[in-house]
Amino acid sequence: MSIAILGAGAFGTALGISLTQAGHGVTIWARDPYAVSRIRDHRSSPRLPGVRIPDKLCAVTNLQDAASADIILVAVPAQSLRKLLRKIEVPLDDKKIVLCCKGIDLETGLGVAELTRQAAPAAKIAVLTGPSFASDIASGLPTALTLACQDPETGRTLQEALSTPVLRLYTTTDTIGAELGGALKNVMAIACGACIGAGLGNSARAALMTRGFAEMTRLATQLGAQADTMSGLSGLGDLTLTCTSDQSRNFRFGLSLGHGEDFEPSVTVEGAATARAAAQLADRHGLSLPITQAVASLTTGDLTVADALDQLLSRPLKEE
Structure with a gap:
C-alpha cells in the first residue's frame, strides 16, 4: 500500500x-x-x-x-x-x-x-x-x-x-475517546504550564492533572467515549507526557502565561482553540469543567493566572 x-x-x-x-x-x-x-x-x-x-x-x-x-x-x-x-x-x-x-x-x-x-x-x-x-x-x-x-x-x-x-x-x-483524549490533554498541559510558570509548584501541578483528567473523562463520556479509553495511552498516557515536559508546545505556552511573557506567535498551540471549543461544549451539555473554562478565559486574555487561581481555589469544598 x-x-x-x-x-x-x-x-x-x-x-x-x-x-x-x-x-x-x-x-x-x-x-x-x-x-x-x-x-x-x-x-x-x-x-x-x-x-x-x-x-x-x-x-x-x-x-x-x-x-x-x-x-x-x-x-x-x-x-x-x-x-x-x-x-x-x-x-x-x-x-x-x-x-x-x-x-x-x-x-x-x-x-x-x-x-x-x-x-x-x-x-x-x-x-x-x-x-x-x-x-x-x-x-x-x-x-x-x-x-x-x-x-x-x-x-x-x-x-x-x-x-x-x-x-x-x-x-x-473508540474513535471518540481517542480523539478527545488527545485533544483535551492539551488544555490541561496549558493549565499545568501556567501553574509551574507562576511558581505554584509540583504538588499543585499534580492536583491540576488529576482534576483535569476527571474533566476530560466527564466531557468525553458525555460525548460517547468509553471511560476505559481515557485511562489508556490516548488519555492518561498522553496527559502525563504533555503536562510534565517543556517539549510540549502547549505546556510551554502555559509557562509563558504563568511568567507573564509573550509566546512565539508562529508556534501552533492546539490547546488554546480546543479549550474554547471544549468550554462551549460543556455549556451546551450542562457540564462543570472549571479548569477547562479557566484555560479558555486565559487564552483569550479575559482572565489572569492570579484570577484563575482565585476562582479554582474558591470553589466549594466537596467529596472527590
Missing part, C-alpha cells in the same frame, strides 16, 4: 522518517515550497533540528498527487483540517485516512474524525494518537500509540501497515 502524509510539521515529518526507515514508500506533502526543498535538497527540517531525513522519503507540493495514496496520514493542525479537506479534489471514499491531528474544531465543535466523515462519508477513518514527541519518533526511540478505528478489520490492517520495530500501535474501536 502506498502511504502519504499531509503536513510536514514536526510530527508528520517524524512519522515519515519512521515509516521510511521501516521500509515503506512514503510521500510527504507540504504547502510551503521551502519546507519541501529543505527535505529534497538538504534532507532536513527546521522542525527537527539535527535529524537527517532518509533519502527515500519523497516530498511534494502537489496535494492531489499525495492524496492519491492508499493510506493518507493527516498531520496538519486541527483548526486547518476542514480547509485542507475542501482542497482535496481526488475521491477519498476508497481511502484509509488516519488522523494525526489533536483538537476540537472551534467553529463546529466537532472532533477530527467527524469532520473528516462529513467530507468523505465512505472513507475508512482512523485516529492515531497517544504519548509521543516528534523528536523521539524521528530519533527512533520506542513509542506506543493508540490507533482508533470503528471498523476492527481496517484497524488491524492499519496496525500492521503502520507499526514499526520502534513504533508500537494498540488498536481500539
Whole structure:
C-alpha cells in the first residue's frame, strides 16, 4: 500500500522518517515550497533540528498527487483540517485516512474524525494518537500509540501497515475517546504550564492533572467515549507526557502565561482553540469543567493566572 502524509510539521515529518526507515514508500506533502526543498535538497527540517531525513522519503507540493495514496496520514493542525479537506479534489471514499491531528474544531465543535466523515462519508477513518514527541519518533526511540478505528478489520490492517520495530500501535474501536483524549490533554498541559510558570509548584501541578483528567473523562463520556479509553495511552498516557515536559508546545505556552511573557506567535498551540471549543461544549451539555473554562478565559486574555487561581481555589469544598 502506498502511504502519504499531509503536513510536514514536526510530527508528520517524524512519522515519515519512521515509516521510511521501516521500509515503506512514503510521500510527504507540504504547502510551503521551502519546507519541501529543505527535505529534497538538504534532507532536513527546521522542525527537527539535527535529524537527517532518509533519502527515500519523497516530498511534494502537489496535494492531489499525495492524496492519491492508499493510506493518507493527516498531520496538519486541527483548526486547518476542514480547509485542507475542501482542497482535496481526488475521491477519498476508497481511502484509509488516519488522523494525526489533536483538537476540537472551534467553529463546529466537532472532533477530527467527524469532520473528516462529513467530507468523505465512505472513507475508512482512523485516529492515531497517544504519548509521543516528534523528536523521539524521528530519533527512533520506542513509542506506543493508540490507533482508533470503528471498523476492527481496517484497524488491524492499519496496525500492521503502520507499526514499526520502534513504533508500537494498540488498536481500539473508540474513535471518540481517542480523539478527545488527545485533544483535551492539551488544555490541561496549558493549565499545568501556567501553574509551574507562576511558581505554584509540583504538588499543585499534580492536583491540576488529576482534576483535569476527571474533566476530560466527564466531557468525553458525555460525548460517547468509553471511560476505559481515557485511562489508556490516548488519555492518561498522553496527559502525563504533555503536562510534565517543556517539549510540549502547549505546556510551554502555559509557562509563558504563568511568567507573564509573550509566546512565539508562529508556534501552533492546539490547546488554546480546543479549550474554547471544549468550554462551549460543556455549556451546551450542562457540564462543570472549571479548569477547562479557566484555560479558555486565559487564552483569550479575559482572565489572569492570579484570577484563575482565585476562582479554582474558591470553589466549594466537596467529596472527590
